[in-house]
Amino acid sequence: MSISPRRINKLVAECLAIEAENAKEAKSLAYMARAMVLATLPHSKPTEHVFQRTNGDFTLTMTGNPKFGLPYGSLPRLILAWMTREAKVKNSPVLHLGKSFSAFLKTLNLTKSGGVRGDATRLREQMLKLFSTHISCVYQNNKLGVCKADHFSLTRSFDLWWKPIKNDQCYLSQTSTITLAKDFFEELVKRPVPVDFRVLQALRRSPLQIDLYVWLTYRFSYLKKQTLIPWNILVQQFGSDYAHNAQGLRDFKKQFLKSLRIVSAIYHEANVEIQDEGLVLKPSRSHIKSRHKKGEM
Numbered sequence: 001m002s003i004s005p006r007r008i009n010k011l012v013a014e015c016l017a018i019e020a021e022n023a024k025e026a027k028s029l030a031y032m033a034r035a036m037v038l039a040t041l042p043h044s045k046p047t048e049h050v051f052q053r054t055n056g057d058f059t060l061t062m063t064g065n066p067k068f069g070l071p072y073g074s075l076p077r078l079i080l081a082w083m084t085r086e087a088k089v090k091n092s093p094v095l096h097l098g099k100s101f102s103a104f105l106k107t108l109n110l111t112k113s114g115g116v117r118g119d120a121t122r123l124r125e126q127m128l129k130l131f132s133t134h135i136s137c138v139y140q141n142n143k144l145g146v147c148k149a150d151h152f153s154l155t156r157s158f159d160l161w162w163k164p165i166k167n168d169q170c171y172l173s174q175t176s177t178i179t180l181a182k183d184f185f186e187e188l189v190k191r192p193v194p195v196d197f198r199v200l201q202a203l204r205r206s207p208l209q210i211d212l213y214v215w216l217t218y219r220f221s222y223l224k225k226q227t228l229i230p231w232n233i234l235v236q237q238f239g240s241d242y243a244h245n246a247q248g249l250r251d252f253k254k255q256f257l258k259s260l261r262i263v264s265a266i267y268h269e270a271n272v273e274i275q276d277e278g279l280v281l282k283p284s285r286s287h288i289k290s291r292h293k294k295g296e297m
Contacts, residue, residue: 029288030200031084031192032077033184035060035137035150037218040211042072043241054236057141065132068125074204075126077211078108081200083154083178084188093156093185097176109201124160131155131178152183193218194288199266209259211238213287216263216270221286230278 039053039060049064064070086095097104101120102112110119131154140147158178180188195214203209215237231249235242239252257274264270271282 028197029085030081030195030197031088031188032081032195032214033084033188034191034193034218035135035187036077036080037193037214039137039237041076041207042070043207045072046070056233057139059138059140061136061138063134063136064129068129068132071126071129071133072207073126074207074210075108075123076130077207078200078204079123079127079130081195081197082108083180084192085197087180087185087188088192091189093180093182095178095180097160097178109204127160131158150183152187153181154184155179156181193221196288199287202266203263206259206262208238208255209262212256212259213263213267216267216272216281217287219281220270220284221288223281223283225283227281228275228278229281232278234279 038055038058041062042051046064046069049066049070051062051064051070053060062070083095087093105112105119105123108123110123112118112120134151134153136149136151138147138149156179158176160176160178193214195217199213200210203213231253234256235249235252238256239248242248242252260272260274260279264272267287269285269287271284273280273282
């Protein structure tokens with residue numbers, strides 16, 4: 001569970017830079033869709049076209065387009081944060097990427113490298129996956145005898161004009177737009193979860209670290225009393241990629257604790273305690289000040 005000194009030093013430097021100027025002043029205030037905080041995207045490439053995450057009574061089901069597959073990893077999370085920020089700030093479901101894909105890559109702090117593993121190629125692939133995915137959110141509480149569901153796609157339409165050049169790089173050759181689906185746009189505008197985009201970029205090597213940071217920021221925005229989150233609940237929410245057995249839970253806990261140490265290096269005001277039963281959250285200052293008063297899950 002060791003973390004390299006170089007990695008820690010880099011995080012400390014980024015933490016100091018973030019603390020020196022708050023997100024709004026640094027123009028790095030971004031948002032995430034609440035549904036994507038309660039139950040998150042896949043961390044690694046799914047083997048099927050259907051994926052589920054569960055958080056208590058809430059279940060998120062993603063169905064991918066067989067042509068593109070399901071989105072996974074850190075890049076869709078960065079794209080979602082950018083999309084939500086643009087929709088919230090401009091109050092419009094129509095998002096413009098502009099003519100320069102290089103500029104869009106720079107916005108996400110990515111490079112123009114092409115090739116199979118280059119940022120430009122991977123971002124293009126993940127955008128197509130994300131924009132073609134259908135989502136179902138189900139809240140079911142058998143004790144209360146209630147079941148509610150929302151079904152939506154992230155986008156109603158998109159126009160992405162790619163101009164391949166040498167080394168498999170891709171650039172937008174015409175003005176490219178993304179039109180968000182009405183239900184998703186309304187969710188973003190009414191109930192966004194504020195985050196610091198600089199932190200997402202600093203943690204982009206690990207989708208689990210991004211998810212953990214966003215979740216803690218959200219939970220601490222309304223947490224009023226000490227709360228224990230059992231390991232079996234955490235593994236359902238964050239660890240669907242792990243085997244559903246004792247060894248899978250041990251593997252998850254190892255990676256979760258490693259990620260928690262890294263996230264805490266940036267979000268050091270997060271007051272958490274590790275216990276045998278699970279993770280204890282204690283009322284803490286949210287990493288982003290929010291008007292949010294009440295929360296759930």
